Amino acid sequence: MSVNVSVGACLSCAADQAHQPYLDGRLRRCTGCGLGWTVPESGQTPARYDLDYFTGGGYEDYFLTAPRRFEAGRRLRWLSSVVGPSVLVEAGCAGGYFLEAARQAGFAVTGVEVSVAATRFAVDRLGVPVQQGHFEQVAPSLRADVVCAFHVLEHVADPRAFLRAAWDVLTPGGWLALEVPNIASAAARRLGHDWPGLQPRYHRWHFTPESLARLLAAAGFDLTRQDTAVFRYYMPLGYRVRHARRLLPRDWLDLRSPRLTHRRRGDLLRVIARRPRDTRSGR
Numbered sequence: 001m002s003v004n005v006s007v008g009a010c011l012s013c014a015a016d017q018a019h020q021p022y023l024d025g026r027l028r029r030c031t032g033c034g035l036g037w038t039v040p041e042s043g044q045t046p047a048r049y050d051l052d053y054f055t056g057g058g059y060e061d062y063f064l065t066a067p068r069r070f071e072a073g074r075r076l077r078w079l080s081s082v083v084g085p086s087v088l089v090e091a092g093c094a095g096g097y098f099l100e101a102a103r104q105a106g107f108a109v110t111g112v113e114v115s116v117a118a119t120r121f122a123v124d125r126l127g128v129p130v131q132q133g134h135f136e137q138v139a140p141s142l143r144a145d146v147v148c149a150f151h152v153l154e155h156v157a158d159p160r161a162f163l164r165a166a167w168d169v170l171t172p173g174g175w176l177a178l179e180v181p182n183i184a185s186a187a188a189r190r191l192g193h194d195w196p197g198l199q200p201r202y203h204r205w206h207f208t209p210e211s212l213a214r215l216l217a218a219a220g221f222d223l224t225r226q227d228t229a230v231f232r233y234y235m236p237l238g239y240r241v242r243h244a245r246r247l248l249p250r251d252w253l254d255l256r257s258p259r260l261t262h263r264r265r266g267d268l269l270r271v272i273a274r275r276p277r278d279t280r281s282g283r
């Protein structure tokens with residue numbers, strides 16, 4: 001039985017209530033909205049995003065062309081369901097494959113990336129414009145109709161500061177597209193420590209559909225669209241077939257959609273939110 005420990009107000013729901021240890025105390029979790037955060041181990045050094053991280057030291061290779069282009073195409077199709085070609089900034093663009101796809105679709109693109117190695121890859125190999133640095137620091141020089149951040153918010157020191165920076169980059173009525181791991185997913189609950197989306201060495205924050213929605217609302221954004229996808233959603237068909245033997249029957253029972261998306265039980269949580277057109281701000 002868990003012991004409740006009060007550690008102050010929740011980042012997402014502002015509930016000043018008990019927070020529970022989760023996964024043997026490696027994480028803590030808000031009992032109000034489900035937001036989790038990693039408890040740093042003593043002596044732990046901050047996560048580094050060097051070449052090793054982006055070539056499999058993290059958890060996947062960001063420079064593999066075929067799967068990254070497949071993934072970029074799926075994300076672009078999802079984004080294009082709400083917004084057409086316009087000015088787009090991607091925070092944490094890694095190797096730049098999404099920027100490449102968006103530019104081909106007619107968007108005017110700029111990336112921001114903290115890793116020197118990834119920035120160099122995006123600029124030199126794909127020829128997309130990327131500024132090296134932290135998004136929150138580069139943001140004042142940027143203006144866009146769309147801000148994207150795929151698998152970034154779970155890494156940042158302060159998600160609220162990140163959302164404020166995105167707000168300031170966006171024109172009124174502009175769109176914010178985010179994707180993060182979903183710790184409320186069926187697989188996360190079943191696999192616990194072994195869930196590939198957990199990554200406590202790198203992920204400071206662990207979002208649920210509710211906690212991310214509350215965080216966005218508190219930052220003044222209007223939530224337009226939210227769903228989840230399983231990891232396989234972003235894998236090319238040949239890859240999925242080769243890995244089919246790993247799938248458990250329960251995966252299929254939970255997620256039988258041929259599109260590999262689900263309202264809330266998939267591994268990856270996706271939201272599209274909007275900065276309101278008027279000047280009000282909930283911040």
Ligand SMILES: [Zn+2]
Nearest residue numbers: 010013030033
């Ligand atoms: Zn909370």
